[in-house]
Amino acid sequence: MILEDFITITSMGLYCVYGDFYLDPQQPVKEAVISHAHGDHAVGGNQNVYCTGATTAFMKHRYRKFAAGDFHIKSYHQSFKLKEVTITFYPAGHILGSAQVMMEYKGVKYLYTGDYKIEPDITCEPFEFIQADVLITESTFADPETKHPExxxxxxxxxxxxxxxxxxxxxxxxxxxxxxxxxxxxxxxxxxxxxxxxxxxxxxxxxxxxxxxxxxxxxxxxxxxxxxxxxxxxxxxxxxxxxxxxxxxxxxxxxxxxxxxxxxxxYISDHADWDAILETIEKVQPKEVWTLHGDGKQLKQHFAGKLEVKILN
CATH class of the missing domain: 3.40.50.10710 (Metallo-hydrolase/oxidoreductase)
Structure with missing residues (x-):
């Protein structure tokens, strides 16, 4: 059963009560799972940070001694647990070290994309399509009028x-x-x-x-x-x-x-455009789509009567 409160928005950022951690928190927290090192997703001062090696290096440079208490470096496809939630990172194709965050709890898979793109870019690890029950996708350019040129x-x-x-x-x-x-x-x-x-x-x-x-x-x-x-x-x-x-x-x-x-x-973007978001939804095959970081209204309208789309922000 999909838990509607699996991820909630708080003043600190996205919170998973079942694992007692934050996804890309906006303020320092005790347990932070970081998708990538851009400043709007990664802040300094967290007590524990779980992220890829490249994200660790970028954060340590950007925040110096205020980066975090402890970094727990995780490779792609390496699973680990926070409380009863099993977490696995997969490449997001956004920048070097960027990760999608798969969270599995009681047999249900929730996939948080962070920022992502699916087009080729040899300067970072290519995006991987992973099936999940819930796709939590960025919607920065979720507009049918937006199509990024090559x-x-x-x-x-x-x-x-x-x-x-x-x-x-x-x-x-x-x-x-x-x-x-x-x-x-x-x-x-x-x-x-x-x-x-x-x-x-x-x-x-x-x-x-x-x-x-x-x-x-x-x-x-x-x-x-x-x-x-x-x-x-x-x-x-x-x-x-x-x-x-x-x-x-x-x-x-x-x-x-x-x-x-x-x-x-x-016009060179590192985010998924409308067609890329639709392709991702098609290949992930979620039962529900939750949107973040943008406007999910047009996705909700596009999938009306076909797929549940929930706007988190």
Whole structure:
């Protein structure tokens, strides 16, 4: 029997009373099961953290001594128990180390996706489709009007200009993917990386994910070379240099509002779009779908009379 209160939303985040743990808590807690290391899913200061090795490395860098009391590193497909709930991680395809969290209790399987994408990305472990009774899915882009273009076609847009490019990308996950894509599809471009992104690139490399050639940003390089340089910067830097001269601006994101007033639109997302969410539901074959991190209304409408969709947020 599916327990409607298996996961509840509290002021601290998503709570599983049957295992007495939180999923991606928003504040420090005693027992935290972390899907991936982005700041809106992983905070510092937890007493016990259960996550993958890469997520541990990212959190320890990001939060330093405030990262957590103890990290309990779990490999994909390795099951462990918190109280009477059996937990297993499966790749989520979002960033390196990102995990779907399978929770089994009294014979019922609840699968929390965290953030995920199902399209190919060689800089992280590919998404795995796992069958479950309840699919707890993100719904960031759960809109029939949203269809992410292929990343290869988007990154090829950079080849349309010889001018230097300032490219905004999230420091963790997106930047490393962009480095790899530019190396693969834009071989004439020289990649310069903002210093704040470098520690994450190094952690990727330490975990065997090699994005390709790049160098740490050097102002002289950009000044002396007025063509074919791509400077990858985090969002704060990108938005603070909105009047930067002699560069074409681009921001890698699935959000339309982040493409406005840029010289190049770069719709590269690390989240599942509408079609990907539908494909995931089809392959997971859940009896119920619970939605998070977005608007699940259109999924509820789409499956009306066919499948129970519950909006948690």
């Amino acid at each position: 990343a290869a076609g988007e990154i090829n847009k950079l080849n349309a200009t010889n001018a230097n490019i300032m490219l905004g990308a999230y420091a963790l996950g997106k930047s490393q993917r962009i480095i790899q894509l530019i190396n693969q599809y834009c071989p004439d471009k020289n990649i310069l990386v903002h210093h704040s992104i470098m520690p994450f690139v190094k952690i990727y490399e330490e975990h065997g994910m090699k994005p390709g050639k790049y160098q740490v940003y050097d102002r002289k390089v950009m000044k002396q070379n007025t063509q074919h340089q791509v400077y990858i910067v985090p969002p704060m830097v990108f938005h603070s240099y909105f009047k930067a001269v002699n560069v074409v601006r681009a921001f890698a994101s699935g959000w339309k509002n982040l493409q406005q007033q840029n010289g190049i639109s770069l």
